[in-house]
Amino acid sequence: MSNQGVLRPGHVIIRVLDIHEAKDYYVNVLGLIETAQDANGKVYLKAWDEHDHHSIVLQEADEPGIEVMAFKVSDEATLKRLANEIENFGIKTELFAANTHLATGKRVRFTAPTGHVFELYSEKELVGNGMPVVNPGVKAPNLKGIHPNNFDHCALIGDDVEGSYKLFVNVLGFQLAERVIAGDNMIAAFLSCSNKPHDVAFIHAPVKGKLHHLSFAVDSWAHVLNAADKIAENEVPHEIGPTRHGITRGETIYFFDPSGNRNEIFSGGYLWYPDRPILTWTVDELPKALFFHERKLNETFLSVMT
Amino acid sequence: MSNQGVLRPGHVIIRVLDIHEAKDYYVNVLGLIETAQDANGKVYLKAWDEHDHHSIVLQEADEPGIEVMAFKVSDEATLKRLANEIENFGIKTELFAANTHLATGKRVRFTAPTGHVFELYSEKELVGNGMPVVNPGVKAPNLKGIHPNNFDHCALIGDDVEGSYKLFVNVLGFQLAERVIAGDNMIAAFLSCSNKPHDVAFIHAPVKGKLHHLSFAVDSWAHVLNAADKIAENEVPHEIGPTRHGITRGETIYFFDPSGNRNEIFSGGYLWYPDRPILTWTVDELPKALFFHERKLNETFLSVMT
Amino acid sequence: MSNQGVLRPGHVIIRVLDIHEAKDYYVNVLGLIETAQDANGKVYLKAWDEHDHHSIVLQEADEPGIEVMAFKVSDEATLKRLANEIENFGIKTELFAANTHLATGKRVRFTAPTGHVFELYSEKELVGNGMPVVNPGVKAPNLKGIHPNNFDHCALIGDDVEGSYKLFVNVLGFQLAERVIAGDNMIAAFLSCSNKPHDVAFIHAPVKGKLHHLSFAVDSWAHVLNAADKIAENEVPHEIGPTRHGITRGETIYFFDPSGNRNEIFSGGYLWYPDRPILTWTVDELPKALFFHERKLNETFLSVMT
Amino acid sequence: MSNQGVLRPGHVIIRVLDIHEAKDYYVNVLGLIETAQDANGKVYLKAWDEHDHHSIVLQEADEPGIEVMAFKVSDEATLKRLANEIENFGIKTELFAANTHLATGKRVRFTAPTGHVFELYSEKELVGNGMPVVNPGVKAPNLKGIHPNNFDHCALIGDDVEGSYKLFVNVLGFQLAERVIAGDNMIAAFLSCSNKPHDVAFIHAPVKGKLHHLSFAVDSWAHVLNAADKIAENEVPHEIGPTRHGITRGETIYFFDPSGNRNEIFSGGYLWYPDRPILTWTVDELPKALFFHERKLNETFLSVMT
Structure with a gap:
C-alpha cells in the first residue's frame, strides 16, 4: 500500500490520579520505557520496539480517562490535506505548532462525534x-515487567458511533474490519x-469521550x-x-492501571486487508464476540469506563 | 494507510515435476485447500484464512521453480497507473484479459531485472x-496438515538485486525494510x-528468475x-x-516440496511501518542474520534454488 | 523410586445421563479413543498416549457423578499388602475376581472416609x-478433538478430608503436596x-462421594x-x-461434559518429590490459590459438584 | 510409588577451565543461583525451583568433564542398603562422612562400568x-538469564553401557525407558x-567416564x-x-559452556511409568531418534564429549 494517509496510533495522553504511582506501574509492571518528564510533570513513555519518542503520556488529573489520542500520518502534505478534509466534513480543527507537544511536529486537533479529542501529526523525534x-x-536488553512490543490501539466509548465511524472511514481513510449491530444500529465499530x-x-x-481500554x-x-x-x-x-x-x-x-484505566495485553489476530469482507456480529452473539471461550458477559466489561 | 497501491502477494505459479505428488503434498501435508483444477491440469490452492480464490497454483513442468509471482493491487485505476509507470521505468508490460488466468481479472505482466516474471491484478473471485x-x-473446520493461515511472501534469486529493488521501491511503492550488504553492494533486499x-x-x-522459497x-x-x-x-x-x-x-x-521447491513456515516478526529505520546486515554477520540461534551457514541454504 | 506401591490413577467410572451423547462428547470433542463397549452398554475410553486398555468408563445412570476411581498398583503382592493394610486401618475391603471389570485383573474395593469408592488393581490389558x-x-496419527495425552487426576468432594488424607498418606503411600487450611482444619488436600x-x-x-472434576x-x-x-x-x-x-x-x-460432570484440561505444574516442602494456602488466599490470575472466586467452582 | 530408593539426580560436579568465566556463564546466562563458594574455590549453584542447597558444582580443572554425578536417595536406610547391594554386585564403594561435601550428608561413592564416578546421599541442606x-x-522473583526450573539429567559416555545399565536397573532400581540397539548391542540406554x-x-x-551433556x-x-x-x-x-x-x-x-561441556535446555517428554513398554530405536533410525525434525546426524553430536 502507498504511504499516503494515517500510519498508526502514535500516542495517547492518559489521565492518571497520581503520577508517581502511575509511572511506577507503567514502567515497572507494564514495562514501558520512560523517555522524558516535562516541566508540567507529564511522563513520556514508549514500548520497547517503538522507534518514536513516546506512545503513552501520563498526565496527572482529578479523574482518569483519555485526554487525546494522536495518529501519525505519513507526511506534512497529508497532515494538511486531512485537516482540510476534516473541516470539509464539518468538524473544526485546531493547528498547534511544532514542539507544543514534546518531541512532536505540528499537530491538528479535532473532536470526533463520540466526543473524543484526536490529533494528527507527521513528525516525532526518533529515539x-x-x-x-x-x-x-x-x-533490546534489560527490559522490565511485561514489556509489550508496542502500543497497539484504543477502544473508545461514546454516543455517536456512526458519526465517528463516518469520519474515520470517509475522511481519514480507515476501513471497517468488524462491527457489532443491534437491529439497524452499529453499536461497535x-x-x-x-x-x-x-x-x-x-x-x-x-x-x-470515554476510554474503554488501551491495548499493547x-x-x-x-x-499473554x-x-x-x-x-x-x-x-x-x-x-x-x-x-x-x-x-x-x-x-x-484485561486489567486496570492504578487510576482505573483499563489496559489490554493481546497477541494474534488475522491479517487485515481492505478487500477482506467486513465481519458482523449480532448483539445476541456479543458474549462470543467479546470472550470466545467464556461466551458470557462479565459484570464490568460493558459498564466500567474512564 | 490509504489503499492506493500494491496490497499483497496474491498468488504464485509454481512448477512441479509431478502434479499428483505435488497436489498430495500441498493439500495433505501443507494443508492448503484445493479450489479448482483447470483444463490444462493446473491445480489452484488457497490457505484457509485467505478469502481469494487461490494463492498457489501448481503447474507440471520439467523443472521446478517459479513461473509467475502475482500481486493484488487496490483497484483497476492503480493497475493502469502502475502499468504506465513500469513502462516509464523502461520495462515492457503485457496486458492479459480477465479470466485468461482462472478466477482473476485483467493482468499486467512484466519481467524484473532479476529475471522474475511478475503480474499485477486488481480482481479475483472471492471464495x-x-x-x-x-x-x-x-x-475454519476440518483443516488438514500444517494449514498455515496464508501465503506470505517469496524470496527470489537473481543477478540484479539493485535493479529489482529500484523497480519495487521507486515504481511499485514498496519499502526497503532490511538489507544485506557486501561492501557497497546490496546482496539481499x-x-x-x-x-x-x-x-x-x-x-x-x-x-x-530463480526461487529461493515460498513462505506461509x-x-x-x-x-512452527x-x-x-x-x-x-x-x-x-x-x-x-x-x-x-x-x-x-x-x-x-524450511523444507522442500516433492519437486525440490523450498517452503517456509514462519511466525512472528515485527510490525513494519514506512518510517521505521531500515536495518542493515553486513555480510560478515550473515550467519546471524539468517539463523539467529545457529549463527552459522548451512551447506544448502545459499546454494540450493529452483 | 522403587516400584512398590500405587503407580497412578488407572481409571474412573463416570455416571452420565445419556450414553450416546456422552460418548460423542468424550470421543469427538475431548478426543479420547474408544476401546470397547460392554454388554451393559458401558463405554471404555483411553487417552491417546496411555498404553492401558482404558482410563475412563462411561456408565449411563440417572444422576451424574463418579462411580469408582481406580488406581493401578505395581504388582499383585502390593495389591494384597495394601488390601491388608486398608483393613488394618479399619476400612472394609471387597475383592473382585479378574475380568469382573473389563480387561482388568483382580480388584480390591473400599470406600474412603469422604464416601468415595476406590479400587486398586495390578493388571490391565495393554493396547x-x-x-x-x-x-x-x-x-499417534488421526487424533480428534482436544486429545489430551492422559487422564491425570480427580478432585473429589466429601466431608471427612482429614480421614481420606490419612488413609491415602498412611496406608496407600501418597504424599501431601499442598493443602488449604481454614484455622486448624485442612479443607483441601x-x-x-x-x-x-x-x-x-x-x-x-x-x-x-461427590466429584469436583476429572482432569486430563x-x-x-x-x-490449553x-x-x-x-x-x-x-x-x-x-x-x-x-x-x-x-x-x-x-x-x-474447566468445562462440563453433557451430564454436568466437570472436566479440566491442564498443563504444567512443578516436579513433585517426597522431600519437597508441603505448601500451605490459608483460606483467605483461596482465590489466588485457585485462580492465580483472577484472584477471585467465581459462583460455581465451589458449589457445583456431581 | 513408595519412597524407597533413588529419588533423583541430586548434583553433579563439573570440571571447568576457568572458574570465573564458568560462574559468570552459569549464573548470568544459564541463570542458576549461587548458594556458596567453598575454601577450595568450588562454586555451588541451584536452579531456581529446587529446594536443595545445590545441584551443580563448578570445580576448576585442567580439562572439562564430569567429576561426580550424585543421586539423592530417600533415606539413610536406603543409602546403607544400596551400598551393600552395590558391593554385592561386585563394585567397591567408599563411604564419606557428612559435610565432607558441602551442605550434604553421608555419601557412598562408586565407579560404574562405564567409568563414571557416582555418589548416593540421603541428606542435603534445604535452602x-x-x-x-x-x-x-x-x-521466584529476580531471576536472570534462561533460569531453568531444575537440573534434570546427564547423558554419559563410556565403553560398557550394558554394565552400567545392569548396575542401575538391577541394583539401583532404575527402569529402562528407551534404548538404541545396533544388532544385538545396546549402544544407548x-x-x-x-x-x-x-x-x-x-x-x-x-x-x-566421559560427559555427553548436562540437561536442565x-x-x-x-x-526453549x-x-x-x-x-x-x-x-x-x-x-x-x-x-x-x-x-x-x-x-x-544444545550448546556449550565456556569450557566446552555440553548443556541442554529441554521441555516436554511423556510421563514415564514402570509398566510402560520399553521403546527401542534401531541404529539406522538413530538420526530420527536424536533429532526428529532434522532426521540427520550433525558432525559434533556423536563425537564431541568432555
Whole structure:
C-alpha cells in the first residue's frame, strides 16, 4: 500500500490520579520505557520496539480517562490535506505548532462525534528501539515487567458511533474490519488503518469521550500468560482473561492501571486487508464476540469506563 | 494507510515435476485447500484464512521453480497507473484479459531485472475463508496438515538485486525494510508493501528468475513446532529449523516440496511501518542474520534454488 | 523410586445421563479413543498416549457423578499388602475376581472416609498408544478433538478430608503436596503418588462421594488454548479459564461434559518429590490459590459438584 | 510409588577451565543461583525451583568433564542398603562422612562400568526455592538469564553401557525407558528413577567416564525459544536446536559452556511409568531418534564429549 494517509496510533495522553504511582506501574509492571518528564510533570513513555519518542503520556488529573489520542500520518502534505478534509466534513480543527507537544511536529486537533479529542501529526523525534540499525539483535536488553512490543490501539466509548465511524472511514481513510449491530444500529465499530484488524474501536454508550481500554501487543499466547502472571504477582486489578476474542481472534487479558484505566495485553489476530469482507456480529452473539471461550458477559466489561 | 497501491502477494505459479505428488503434498501435508483444477491440469490452492480464490497454483513442468509471482493491487485505476509507470521505468508490460488466468481479472505482466516474471491484478473471485461473515468463529473446520493461515511472501534469486529493488521501491511503492550488504553492494533486499517486514525478498546470485522459497504464515512458535512435527511424520525433506531469523526476527522452519521447491513456515516478526529505520546486515554477520540461534551457514541454504 | 506401591490413577467410572451423547462428547470433542463397549452398554475410553486398555468408563445412570476411581498398583503382592493394610486401618475391603471389570485383573474395593469408592488393581490389558515400540514416532496419527495425552487426576468432594488424607498418606503411600487450611482444619488436600503435584485431591463439603472434576493433561499452555477454542467451537459449557492455578501452578481450563460432570484440561505444574516442602494456602488466599490470575472466586467452582 | 530408593539426580560436579568465566556463564546466562563458594574455590549453584542447597558444582580443572554425578536417595536406610547391594554386585564403594561435601550428608561413592564416578546421599541442606511455603506464588522473583526450573539429567559416555545399565536397573532400581540397539548391542540406554523418561543416559563409545551433556528443564517449547534467543544474544556456542528428540519426545536445544561441556535446555517428554513398554530405536533410525525434525546426524553430536 502507498504511504499516503494515517500510519498508526502514535500516542495517547492518559489521565492518571497520581503520577508517581502511575509511572511506577507503567514502567515497572507494564514495562514501558520512560523517555522524558516535562516541566508540567507529564511522563513520556514508549514500548520497547517503538522507534518514536513516546506512545503513552501520563498526565496527572482529578479523574482518569483519555485526554487525546494522536495518529501519525505519513507526511506534512497529508497532515494538511486531512485537516482540510476534516473541516470539509464539518468538524473544526485546531493547528498547534511544532514542539507544543514534546518531541512532536505540528499537530491538528479535532473532536470526533463520540466526543473524543484526536490529533494528527507527521513528525516525532526518533529515539530508536534500543538496538543498532546495523546488525541488530532481536530484542533490546534489560527490559522490565511485561514489556509489550508496542502500543497497539484504543477502544473508545461514546454516543455517536456512526458519526465517528463516518469520519474515520470517509475522511481519514480507515476501513471497517468488524462491527457489532443491534437491529439497524452499529453499536461497535473496529477500524483499521493498517494490516492489523483494528487501530481504533468505537463502542456505543450514551456518554462522550470515554476510554474503554488501551491495548499493547505481545508476540504470542505464551507472552499473554507471562503478562497474566506478572499482573497477578504485582496485585494489579484483573478483569478478564487470558482468553480469546471472537472479534479480531486476538488472545487477550484485561486489567486496570492504578487510576482505573483499563489496559489490554493481546497477541494474534488475522491479517487485515481492505478487500477482506467486513465481519458482523449480532448483539445476541456479543458474549462470543467479546470472550470466545467464556461466551458470557462479565459484570464490568460493558459498564466500567474512564 | 490509504489503499492506493500494491496490497499483497496474491498468488504464485509454481512448477512441479509431478502434479499428483505435488497436489498430495500441498493439500495433505501443507494443508492448503484445493479450489479448482483447470483444463490444462493446473491445480489452484488457497490457505484457509485467505478469502481469494487461490494463492498457489501448481503447474507440471520439467523443472521446478517459479513461473509467475502475482500481486493484488487496490483497484483497476492503480493497475493502469502502475502499468504506465513500469513502462516509464523502461520495462515492457503485457496486458492479459480477465479470466485468461482462472478466477482473476485483467493482468499486467512484466519481467524484473532479476529475471522474475511478475503480474499485477486488481480482481479475483472471492471464495471466503470457510466461516460465515456474520457471527464467524475463529477457525475454519476440518483443516488438514500444517494449514498455515496464508501465503506470505517469496524470496527470489537473481543477478540484479539493485535493479529489482529500484523497480519495487521507486515504481511499485514498496519499502526497503532490511538489507544485506557486501561492501557497497546490496546482496539481499527485503521489501514490504504492508505492515509485514517483507512481502518479497531479492537475493543475489549470478542467475535469472530463480526461487529461493515460498513462505506461509502461522500464528506462533507453537505452530512452527507443529509444522516441524508434521514434516517429520510425513518424511518431507528438512533443511533447517525450527529457528529464528535475525532478519525480520521471524520464527521459522524450511523444507522442500516433492519437486525440490523450498517452503517456509514462519511466525512472528515485527510490525513494519514506512518510517521505521531500515536495518542493515553486513555480510560478515550473515550467519546471524539468517539463523539467529545457529549463527552459522548451512551447506544448502545459499546454494540450493529452483 | 522403587516400584512398590500405587503407580497412578488407572481409571474412573463416570455416571452420565445419556450414553450416546456422552460418548460423542468424550470421543469427538475431548478426543479420547474408544476401546470397547460392554454388554451393559458401558463405554471404555483411553487417552491417546496411555498404553492401558482404558482410563475412563462411561456408565449411563440417572444422576451424574463418579462411580469408582481406580488406581493401578505395581504388582499383585502390593495389591494384597495394601488390601491388608486398608483393613488394618479399619476400612472394609471387597475383592473382585479378574475380568469382573473389563480387561482388568483382580480388584480390591473400599470406600474412603469422604464416601468415595476406590479400587486398586495390578493388571490391565495393554493396547498400546497407537505407535510401534520399535522406532516409534512422537504422536499417534488421526487424533480428534482436544486429545489430551492422559487422564491425570480427580478432585473429589466429601466431608471427612482429614480421614481420606490419612488413609491415602498412611496406608496407600501418597504424599501431601499442598493443602488449604481454614484455622486448624485442612479443607483441601492435594496428594501425589508420583512426580506430579497431585494424583488425587480431596476438598471439603458436607457431602459424601461427590466429584469436583476429572482432569486430563496436555503438553503446554498452547494446547490449553487449543482446548479452549475447541470447547467454544463445540458449545461445551465453559466454567473458567484459560488461567493458572496457584496450587500446583498448573495452566488450566474447566468445562462440563453433557451430564454436568466437570472436566479440566491442564498443563504444567512443578516436579513433585517426597522431600519437597508441603505448601500451605490459608483460606483467605483461596482465590489466588485457585485462580492465580483472577484472584477471585467465581459462583460455581465451589458449589457445583456431581 | 513408595519412597524407597533413588529419588533423583541430586548434583553433579563439573570440571571447568576457568572458574570465573564458568560462574559468570552459569549464573548470568544459564541463570542458576549461587548458594556458596567453598575454601577450595568450588562454586555451588541451584536452579531456581529446587529446594536443595545445590545441584551443580563448578570445580576448576585442567580439562572439562564430569567429576561426580550424585543421586539423592530417600533415606539413610536406603543409602546403607544400596551400598551393600552395590558391593554385592561386585563394585567397591567408599563411604564419606557428612559435610565432607558441602551442605550434604553421608555419601557412598562408586565407579560404574562405564567409568563414571557416582555418589548416593540421603541428606542435603534445604535452602528453598525463593518463595514462602505458606501462600507461595508461582515463580521466584529476580531471576536472570534462561533460569531453568531444575537440573534434570546427564547423558554419559563410556565403553560398557550394558554394565552400567545392569548396575542401575538391577541394583539401583532404575527402569529402562528407551534404548538404541545396533544388532544385538545396546549402544544407548535411557534410564528413569521417576516419572520422567530419563534421569540418566549411557551412550557407548570406547572411552571411560566421559560427559555427553548436562540437561536442565524448562516449562515449554516457548521457554526453549527464550533459551535459544539468550544463548544467541550471549554468543554461547550453539550445537543444535531448537528441535525435538525422537527419544523421549523432548523439545530441546544444545550448546556449550565456556569450557566446552555440553548443556541442554529441554521441555516436554511423556510421563514415564514402570509398566510402560520399553521403546527401542534401531541404529539406522538413530538420526530420527536424536533429532526428529532434522532426521540427520550433525558432525559434533556423536563425537564431541568432555
